[in-house]
């Protein structure tokens with residue numbers, strides 16, 4: 075039994091997943107988070123986090139557990155040529171070595187999942203959470219769906235899985251991948267699909283067959299923030315999880331809902347992320363004996379992604395998150411400047427600069443009412 079309280083999977087080989095310098099998705103900001111988390115906790119609380127720094131490329135059978143063989147062959151071919159090919163007809167280009175790079179991120183999710191299933195302690199895969207990829211195609215910067223493969227692996231090993239997704243974009247690859255599964259409860263908070271890619275994730279999408287009533291979609295309007303996310307999260311998530319009784323929780327922790335994100339338009343603050351993280355960890359202790367996998371996800375402003383994802387590791391290890399105004403180490407700041415060629419944040423969080431939110435209590439009543447009607451559930455009053 076390990077003595078650490080939680081485990082992190084990170085290798086700098088994840089930097090191989092690289093669409094080029096002008097593409098919004100970068101594993102570099104996830105890497106800054108992992109390095110920041112490791113440097114600070116290893117100095118202040120040595121041993122509380124265990125680390126895997128070596129991650130292999132996922133095997134073909136692992137990838138085929140979610141993806142179709144002809145799609146894998148297509149990526150393999152595109153991976154070996156240098157001219158530019160789009161994998162999804164849009165903004166997910168192939169690059170030399172993309173097959174292995176994407177398959178290594180998949181293995182990171184597998185390793186983290188296996189860790190938490192075996193040791194009943196939280197596992198964290200900040201480089202993962204590529205929730206848009208479908209069985210037969212890439213989508214939304216996601217070549218292979220590491221987190222869907224982890225969900226499927228947990229199900230095949232006999233577990234009921236609660237998948238929670240707080241990325242600003244709807245986790246369509248995961249939700250539709252398990253739409254008919256009675257073993258997967260899927261709860262997804264995201265910016266309304268009428269205003270953001272991929273355009274899905276509405277309250278009436280509740281699953282089908284054995285999965286009917288097990289998919290909950292919570293769309294929020296642009297500029298909604300903590301005042302929208304947190305009350306609904308606390309009203310809906312514990313009720314659905316306690317009814318479903320998961321044996322493992324998987325949290326896709328995209329950070330593109332953070333205020334100031336370059337691609338999405340929500341306004342969550344670091345305090346809300348920490349509150350969600352603590353709530354999910356408490357539910358894992360209550361319901362799954364500590365089995366919890368947290369992955370990264372979207373996030374297109376490195377200042378937010380690196381600091382928020384680093385704080386996730388503190389919460390999972392049961393440590394107090396760093397005070398907002400406490401200074402960041404010089405090593406992080408130097409890496410940030412070298413990587414992004416702009417000034418680095420100086421402290422763990424900034425004072426949030428927010429636009430007025432359109433969200434009202436009547437919007438909350440209406441959305442919770444829709445969810446109750448579609449899911450056949452009653453949620454507690456605010």
Ligand SMILES: [Zn+2]
Nearest residue numbers: 241243330372
């Ligand atoms: Zn996203």
